[in-house]
Amino acid sequence: MTEPAKSKTIRVTVDGIEYTRDVEARTLLVRFIREALNHTGTHFGCDTGHCGSCSVIVDGKVVKSCMVLAVQADGADIETVEGLANPDGSLHPIQQAFSQYHALQCGFCTPGVLMAAKYLLETNPHPNEEEIRRGIKGNLCRCTGYVNIVRAIQSLANEEEVRV
């Protein structure tokens, strides 16, 4: 696209499903995912790039979707928390670990933390505790105190073969 425009038709794949939509240039990716596509699993917290609850993976890189315009994601492959579980409803290993280690309380931060954890394990399959803490530094949790989140991720990091 080489002419400036107030809106644009974009094509994105979200959790394996392709969508083509007209979107205003000013629309944040998080709003597009939640409001245009109605995938409300991805949360919208601070709207300033600090809390990380809006984290999604865009073309293999975790980002805060309130800090990206939807038009910038044109052509991208986007993974959100809604794509983690299998179609039959069985949980992804990271979700299982979060359940087993009680790594969430109110759950507001969880969609973002799960995506940050997925990205961390994809880019560094055997992180130590410090690397885990650095990996989720962009995600704020007001409930758990992080200890159980770190334990849950650590339980996957210690496995020889991590399926992510």
Add this chain to the structure above:
Amino acid sequence: MALLLRELEYVRPDSLEDAVRLLSELPDAGLLAGGQSLINVLKMRIGGYSTLIDISRLRELKAIEVGEKSLRVGAGVTYDELMHSMEVSLHRPTLVDVVGRIADPQVRNRGTLGGNCCYNDPTCHLPPILTAIGTVFEARGSHGTRMIPASEFFVSYYQTSLGPGEMLVALHVPKLKSRSGDGFVPLSVGGTDVLNIIAGAATVTLAEEGGIEEVVIVVTGASERPIRLESVEEGLKGTAGQPDDADRAFSLLDLALLDPPDDVHASAEYRRDMVPVFTRRALEQAMKNARRGIHD
């Protein structure tokens, strides 16, 4: 629920040439790089542009090239890409360390070197270290290309010497010389590298006998722009860089040079007092790194 952004136009040119042309032709247009500062500026409606020119996918801004004396790093290289660059790890390892301290994986996956320098927030990580190591900024506008030394690039709070219609295309980073080392020590809120109150950066080159041959010490957050502590540098040159040499050199620090801001994070007085502390730590780190090189 938050406000919508003000209505705006968006364009994603396919080439650097088109980006430069659009920037000079379109009224009130601005560049969108990683967006990790600009999107927040737009949300606050405190400024920003009516047209965004998205340069985040321009391949021409992504290259990292190794020259004889310096690295040419494209302005569009993200922090994450820089952290994984073998060339930078080899020739200026401190940059890999410094960008690895910025924010979090999400911000590092999008934020760019060019954006960090052009935003020039006084708390940003890159202006102090890039000034200390003598980076030269390559700018392009409709009139052609211009090279700007770091000492002239960072002008004041959120201001650079880029003119209207001009964009940063690359950073020329001198390769680390032998017997040299860099240091970077920020004083940040809560000690977590978030919101640097001040940041000290230094680079030194040691003589073969181990004394200080060349040294540059820079501080940000103590004035509107990165400042060099030249009197301290002069006091250190030719010395062995031992603690009493540093004591003597830092006693020459010209405090009148500093004009620190006073804000919720720190008083001006505290900032002024911390300048010698953090610049000295940066110097010590640089010395340590330089000596490590000697023993290699």
